[in-house]
Amino acid sequence: MPRFSVIVPAYQVQAYLHECLESVLSQSYTDLELIAVDDCSPDACGAVIDEFAARDPRVRAVHLPRNTGLGRARNAGTERATGDYLVFLDGDDTLAPGALLAIADRLEETGDPDVLVYDYARTYWSGEAVRNRIAAQLAERGPAPFRLVDRPGLLDLLMVAWNKAYRREFVERAGFAFPPGYYEDTPWTYPVLMTAESIATLDRVCVHYRQRRAGGILRTVSERHFDVFDQYDRVFAYLDEHPGLEHWRPVLFRRMVDHLVTVYTRRDRLPRGTHAAFLRRARSHCRRHYAPGAPVPARARVHHTLVRFGLHRTYRALRLASALRRGAARLIGRTASALRSAALLLHYRLQRLLPLRADRAVFTARADGGGPAALESAFHAVAPHIRTTWAAPPDHPGRAERPRTAPPGPPRLVPGTAAYWTALARSAYLVSDTGLDPRLVKREGQVVVRTQRGTPLGHTGLDLLERPAAARDTDFARLLEDVDRWDYVVTANRHSTLAWERAYPGRYTTLEYGQPRTDPLHTATAADVAGLREALGVPEGAVAILYAPAHRDYRRTQRPPLDPERVVRRLGPRFVVLARTRPPHGTPPAGGSGRVLDVSAHPDVASLCLASDVLVTDYSPLMFDYAGLDRPIVLCADDWEAYEAARGTYVDVRAFPPGAVADGEEELIDLFATGHWRGSHSARRRAAFRARFCPYDDGRAAERVVRRVVLGQAGLPPVVPPHERRPVPAAGAASGPPPLATVPAQQRPGGPLTVTDRF
Known part of the structure; x- marks a missing residue:
């Protein structure tokens, strides 16, 4: 059986x-x-x-x-x-x-x-x-x-x-x-x-x-939709046969009326000319099975009344009046919007005639704040005379919390408002990791700082001209117009500098100072990590796997290559997966064992990195940021050729991986079961990867940028060498071997790094 x-x-x-x-x-x-x-x-x-x-x-x-x-x-x-x-x-x-x-x-x-x-x-x-x-x-x-x-x-x-x-x-x-x-x-x-x-x-x-x-x-126009009456007759007949269920009659009556309203109002149900007959039969049914007592939502009361009493002509008249009202509202709205846009444009032009405010800076960023958020903190710490504000929609989660020691700043600017255009016209500094408003006219004396959203692995910018699957609807002309506004571009390493200057050609100055968005990874404490894990619901002592797959340009749907539920089931109760597998506003994944925590909509990627013990990814640029933490990284992908063909890559991470490599789910599970995910071989790979891609990520990248751009200082804080850095250790894997970068070369497994250890 x-x-x-x-x-x-x-x-x-x-x-x-x-x-x-x-x-x-x-x-x-x-x-x-x-x-x-x-x-x-x-x-x-x-x-x-x-x-x-x-x-x-x-x-x-x-x-x-x-x-x-x-x-x-x-x-x-x-x-x-x-x-x-x-x-x-x-x-x-x-x-x-x-x-x-x-x-x-x-x-x-x-x-x-x-x-x-x-x-x-x-x-x-x-x-x-x-x-x-x-x-x-x-x-x-x-x-x-x-x-x-x-x-x-x-x-x-x-x-x-x-x-x-x-x-x-x-x-x-x-x-x-x-x-x-x-x-x-x-x-x-x-x-x-x-x-x-x-x-x-x-x-x-x-x-x-x-x-x-x-x-x-059910979305086929047919008279068979009248079957709904017979089906509810059967439902109420069942109640008649089971007196113990009589208390459900008011609820079922309300549900029946809801259902009849749906059938009557949908255009893909009843044939033309049958609506009046449907309402007459609905009136008869409502009288036959009438059972008051179940509350009807306020928005549905009119519909209920019209259907219960079979008021077909009244319904049609109200529907026509509603359509006319909506049409008038749309016309008025379009007219008002056009007048408002013209007024804002005139306002912006007038503001551009006024002097720049040398003590103002405007920040814009994508979902997690990234580099601009780190730079705003550095503005407050190093150049407190600069007043900062963010330009973002009211529901945008991108802005980092303002430091307690910072003076109170102006409220967030909503794009499309007069205050927004005033700030763009008169602020001396504009900092962003995304495209600026295309209507922005850069003024003489304004300084635009562009930060990257990570070290590039896949092709970007003009390098996508030959990659239509990845470029999609990219407007390259507008992209170059945006590049022409940049004064400074902040990069994390030599690899990023070379890729960025080729993919985004312009007259800007490259500041190869490190990745500001990684600064919080190097200034966090063990107490911060413990608090983040508790807030996310990671059990004490658990090994938290941050799973962050890359977007597949060649796929229409973005289902994660791995099944996190199956992985944690196979690995046992000691492991928890923090799954960042969908767009922030996408469909939530199915629930499961409780050991797979959906963090796709979490606004701060740095917090997820700090709370985790190991990163599992395929081609996500997050691996470059995570390498600075000196925690294990596992690559797991079986579609490298397809990804490379669609997007193109600057680095073959299979030949130069940041840690252990698995070709699929079974190999990944085996790596964790045997402990190879944090073994000495993986640690040597990670050290070489970190030295190449995180040479300046020591927690002071944002400070160096502000000192150069705002204060004009030539002598910047020296960079702490990778082997001298002490990032906060992981919490769940504390009992494992120490990170390789914290062990003297003479004591490392296998001795000092060699060229062959890097591949």
């Missing part, structure tokens, strides 16, 4: 069925049977199912003699199921990697409940994935399992069959079955949840719900 019976009905999904079935059979949890039901599909679905059944004994092919619809196809699969739990999956959707293992673990944790509810993400043809908006209802808080009365918010979730696992004995004992017609999930899901004696939740994306460009069956 398998643990899971995965039931996949298939009808006209031949383009997606292979991916669907493969997502089930490739699960790391293999105790399953896959029942694929060909609902007499006129395309090749039946042949695809037979091919899978021929190659994998876990697949059971079912061919129905005639088309019966989704609900009855599921019933056919349920009748043949032998697993402990039933899992439904539509033929154009897929299971997320590791989903069945996570479901199995959660079932065991909660004592095999009747129903387990898990999460899903909508995946679009463009590659975008959006997680369920109300995933908070699935938070694993409080005792589990529970009954629906303890968590009624579960009824707010999408009422579908495929986001749950059902204990087969419970389904058979209660006699649940799917009815025919559209919206067949409705009279299945509500009775199942209300009847279940034990329910549990799993806060993890287990299903990728495909949003087809042409729309699914």
Whole structure:
């Protein structure tokens, strides 16, 4: 008897069925049977199912003699199921990697409940994935399992069959079955949840719900959408047969009206000329099943009233008035925006006629503040007479906290405001690690300082002219206009200087002083590290792996090459992964064991570096910053050729790695299991890498820049040699061997470094 019976009905999904079935059979949890039901599909679905059944004994092919619809196809699969739990999956959707293992673990944790509810993400043809908006209802808080009365918010979730696992004995004992017609999930899901004696939740994306460009069956204009009335009749008939569930009637009535409003208002549902008939039938249903008591949100009350009373003409009149109001508002808004832009432009021109303020500096940066944030701190420490401010949207997390000893500065400037244009027109210093506003006119006497966002590994700037996959929509003409504004460019090493001056040719002066963004890595203390780890939720004594893969230009979707959940499962409870695997505003990853912490949106990369014990990456330039900490770095990638072909690289890190190298997940796990990730060979590689790429990163790079640019000093603070630096040690791996750079050459494993040790 398998643990899971995965039931996949298939009808006209031949383009997606292979991916669907493969997502089930490739699960790391293999105790399953896959029942694929060909609902007499006129395309090749039946042949695809037979091919899978021929190659994998876990697949059971079912061919129905005639088309019966989704609900009855599921019933056919349920009748043949032998697993402990039933899992439904539509033929154009897929299971997320590791989903069945996570479901199995959660079932065991909660004592095999009747129903387990898990999460899903909508995946679009463009590659975008959006997680369920109300995933908070699935938070694993409080005792589990529970009954629906303890968590009624579960009824707010999408009422579908495929986001749950059902204990087969419970389904058979209660006699649940799917009815025919559209919206067949409705009279299945509500009775199942209300009847279940034990329910549990799993806060993890287990299903990728495909949003087809042409729309699914429910987004097809058809009179079959009137089936929704019959389905709710079945729901309320079930309540009539089970008096103990009568207290759910007001909630179900409100949900029914919500559903009827959706069907009525969506343009891809009802045929032209049937809306009035739909509302008349809706009025009849609302009178028949009326059960007040469930609160209706304020925004939905008008819709509820119009549908309940069948006011079709009133609804159309209100809809027309609303469309006219929106059109007028858009016209007024565009006019006001044009007038405002003209006024701001005039304001900016007038401000440029006024004298520069030699004591003002404006900073702009990307998400984590980076070099500009470090330079602002140095401004306050070395040149306190300069007043600084940041130009960033209100929700931008980039600005570092202002030092306590610094004088209070002006508030953050919001781009597009009068204060913003005043600052750009009159500030003597402009510091940025990203493109300046293209409308900026640099004045004589203004000084523009550009900091890099790390040491370049992949091609950048004009070197991308021959790399269209990586360049995408880069405007090279605008890029060169921006370069012409620069006075100083701060670089970390000779490699960066050569690459930057070739990729961004201009008349600027290069300041090869080190990477200001790495200064916090060299000034932090052990107490700082402990506080950061506690704030992130890293258990005391755990080895924290910072996993930061690079962006793949040749891929539309950016799924991480490694599965962090699988890695920590294999390595054991001592390891924790800090996963920085998605854009800051991307879709949150699926939940899991609790030992994979999603830090993708964390605003400060330096804090993540300090809190971790080892960096695992592939081609991310973060490795150059991290090398300054003298902590282990592991490279793990199996697509070097593809990355190099799409982006191009300045350094072959396979030939000159910063530490141990793994070709895939299995080798990575082996490196950690054997301890080679921080062995003497890895330490020698790291020392050579650090000497080449971190020659000036001693914590005073920003100070050197400010002294040169602002104070005009020629004699700058001397650079501390790499072997004399003492960066704060890691916390979780403190019991391991000391970093190589802190050990005298005569005592290092294998003796002093040689040329061959570097490759």
